[in-house]
Amino acid sequence: MDIQQYIESGILEEYALGVLPAANRAEVERLVAAHPELQHELNAIISGLDTYAEAHALTPPPGMRERVLAGWQQAIRAEAPGTTQASATAEPPYVAPQPAAAPAPEPVVRPISSAPEPAIREEAPRRGFGWLMAASVALLLSMAGNYVLYNRWQNTETALFAAQNDQARFAATQQAAEKQLSSQGRELAVLRDVQFQSVTLAGTPAAPSAKARVLYNPATKAVYVDVHSLPAPPAGKQYQLWALDNGQPVDAGVLAASTAAGDSLQQMKNIVSAQAFAMTVENEGGSASPTLATMTVLGKLL
Amino acid sequence: MPPVPDAEDQLVQRLRDRDEAAMTLFYDRYSAALYGVIMRIVQKEEEAEDVLQEGMIKIWNSFASYDASKGRLFTWVMNVCRNLAIDRIRSRQYRVGTRTQPLEDSAAVREPASLTFRPEHIGLQEMTKKLSPDQQQVVDMLYFGGYTQSEVAEELDLPLGTVKTRARAAIKVLSKLIR
Numbered sequence: 001m002d003i004q005q006y007i008e009s010g011i012l013e014e015y016a017l018g019v020l021p022a023a024n025r026a027e028v029e030r031l032v033a034a035h036p037e038l039q040h041e042l043n044a045i046i047s048g049l050d051t052y053a054e055a056h057a058l059t060p061p062p063g064m065r066e067r068v069l070a071g072w073q074q075a076i077r078a079e080a081p082g083t084t085q086a087s088a089t090a091e092p093p094y095v096a097p098q099p100a101a102a103p104a105p106e107p108v109v110r111p112i113s114s115a116p117e118p119a120i121r122e123e124a125p126r127r128g129f130g131w132l133m134a135a136s137v138a139l140l141l142s143m144a145g146n147y148v149l150y151n152r153w154q155n156t157e158t159a160l161f162a163a164q165n166d167q168a169r170f171a172a173t174q175q176a177a178e179k180q181l182s183s184q185g186r187e188l189a190v191l192r193d194v195q196f197q198s199v200t201l202a203g204t205p206a207a208p209s210a211k212a213r214v215l216y217n218p219a220t221k222a223v224y225v226d227v228h229s230l231p232a233p234p235a236g237k238q239y240q241l242w243a244l245d246n247g248q249p250v251d252a253g254v255l256a257a258s259t260a261a262g263d264s265l266q267q268m269k270n271i272v273s274a275q276a277f278a279m280t281v282e283n284e285g286g287s288a289s290p291t292l293a294t295m296t297v298l299g300k301l302l
Numbered sequence: 303m304p305p306v307p308d309a310e311d312q313l314v315q316r317l318r319d320r321d322e323a324a325m326t327l328f329y330d331r332y333s334a335a336l337y338g339v340i341m342r343i344v345q346k347e348e349e350a351e352d353v354l355q356e357g358m359i360k361i362w363n364s365f366a367s368y369d370a371s372k373g374r375l376f377t378w379v380m381n382v383c384r385n386l387a388i389d390r391i392r393s394r395q396y397r398v399g400t401r402t403q404p405l406e407d408s409a410a411v412r413e414p415a416s417l418t419f420r421p422e423h424i425g426l427q428e429m430t431k432k433l434s435p436d437q438q439q440v441v442d443m444l445y446f447g448g449y450t451q452s453e454v455a456e457e458l459d460l461p462l463g464t465v466k467t468r469a470r471a472a473i474k475v476l477s478k479l480i481r
Contacts, residue, residue, distance in 0.1 A: 008466070008470070009466075010466035010469060010470065013444070013451070013466075013470065013473060014451065017444055017445065017448075018384075019448065019449075019450045044473075044474070044477040045473050045477065046373060046377055047477050048473040048474065048475075048476035048477030048478075048479075049377075049445060049473065050374070050376060050377055050380065051476050051479055052429070052441065052445060052476050053335060053338075053339050053380050053384075053445075054335050055426040055429050056335070056338035056339050056341075056342050056426060057334040057338040058334060058337050058338035058341055059334050060333050060334065060337040060351070060354070061347065064333075064337075064351055064354075065329060065333070067351065067355075068329065068333075068351060068354055068355045068358065069325065069326060069329055071355045072325060072355055072359055072362070073322065073325075075355075075359045076322075076359060076362055076363070
């Protein structure tokens with residue numbers, strides 16, 4: 001046989017690519033086993049294709065691992081009842097304790113119902129003893145089987161519980177992340193909106209290092225406050241934002257503790273018109289008119 | 303090229319022993335390569351995930367038919383998944399009704415690689431640079447499109463001998479790139 005011609009026929013490539021019919025596959029395998037040159041050529045083809053495949057490697061997106069493995073497990077569990085019996089008879093690779101113990105009670109149990117009848121007719125004492133033995137063995141096997149099954153069930157229960165816990169944890173984390181994302185999305189929208197005017201509120205002599213910013217949209221009247229740094233208010237006190245319209249202070253609402261700490265933007269009361277904004281320290285819940293002595297920051301619209 | 307031969311042997315043994323935990327190892331070890339090739343063929347993340355899962359079920363259920371003496375586990379599992387992915391795009395084409403030309407416009411072989419497909423393996427670009435565009439077209443149709451050489455010849459309207467020469471030359475180039 002002309003080895004070179006066989007190699008050039010392209011049949012080894014088709015074999016490696018898996019597009020050959022079964023009959024031709026067997027033929028290729030026979031020839032390859034007989035001719036080391038062919039074996040060498042085929043190995044080169046296969047590793048060439050494997051290299052090409054590996055070059056395309058792509059890390060699957062996060063979360064896929066859990067989904068795929070869970071889906072796989074569910075699928076093989078669903079198929080298990082039918083296939084375990086078949087495979088148990090076909091070949092013995094899977095000898096888990098359960099299939100070994102579980103089928104055993106059955107064949108032993110069956111004689112119990114059929115045995116007593118002939119036992120009464122002849123040789124009653126000996127048969128009776130045998131019957132008792134069979135029953136005890138059956139009982140023991142069944143107990144052992146039950147024990148194994150009970151253990152399996154317990155393990156499954158534990159695994160399920162752990163999986164449910166994990167899932168709840170992931171769900172909670174995701175929910176939190178989603179919430180944060182949407183609030184940050186809203187903040188970003190405000191920050192990017194050209195209609196908002198930014199008013200820098202600088203610290204007063206009472207708190208020189210204090211700094212905050214008001215974002216004011218004169219068209220929609222919306223007001224947001226963004227704190228850079230404010231001294232922590234005394235216990236029972238809260239920061240309150242005021243809009244100054246023609247020298248008159250207008251209440252714009254109190255700042256949540258997290259806002260005062262600089263965690264995020266906070267939307268305040270809508271303000272119809274203002275030339276400046278200021279913050280004072282007031283009793284919790286806010287005051288009707290500002291306590292000017294506690295004014296912490298102040299800034300004018302440009 | 304197999305990172306640690308022992309590790310593959312061990313994995314094979316555990317899968318033969320029906321050790322379910324071994325499938326997690328299997329995923330960690332092969333998912334990137336399998337997912338990359340599947341994505342290259344089906345081009346859609348969701349579908350690729352489906353095919354990968356289906357592939358793992360098939361690998362588990364038919365593991366008895368894997369013969370380690372005939373080749374690496376990698377080659378076998380890659381072929382299982384690659385074939386499932388090819389079946390998937392063919393049935394997709396079938397569904398949209400281009401049955402008369404089932405192989406005609408499989409995205410996987412028409413386009414070199416879609417824009418969204420970014421294999422992280424830096425080797426791919428260098429690798430494809432070593433192939434001529436003609437060679438790459440043929441090897442992509444064979445490997446990702448599931449064409450036979452005669453189908454490629456028909457599809458590209460080339461003599462079968464030319465296709466065979468290109469395929470052989472391309473695969474030879476690839477086999478020399480083994481790191």
